[in-house]
Amino acid sequence: xxxxxxxxxxxxxxxxxxxxxxxxxxxxxxxxxxxxxxxxxxxxxxxxxxxxxxxxxxxxxxxxxxxxxxxxxxxxxxxxxxxxx
Numbered sequence: 117x118x119x120x121x122x123x124x125x126x127x128x129x130x131x132x133x134x135x136x137x138x139x140x141x142x143x144x145x146x147x148x149x150x151x152x153x154x155x156x157x158x159x160x161x162x163x164x165x166x167x168x169x170x171x172x173x174x175x176x177x178x179x180x181x182x183x184x185x186x187x188x189x190x191x192x193x194x195x196x197x198x199x200x201x
């Protein structure tokens with residue numbers, strides 16, 4: 117049950133980061149979950165483990181990390197589109 121809860125919270129974190137940045141995360145629901153997990157890792161590595169914890173994620177650093185990830189992925193995708201044209 118804990119793993120399922122982590123998937124749900126990770127998906128919400130990824131979705132929220134995409135909504136804040138105004139960009140869709142590639143991959144739909146799976147992309148949101150991956151962005152949430154990777155974002156939580158980035159945020160915790162940069163900011164530490166503080167704030168409210170839900171589903172094993174420190175929410176504030178996880179959201180900030182996911183926003184950073186969405187920004188990086190968006191920049192990479194834009195650069196890849198320019199190279200093709």
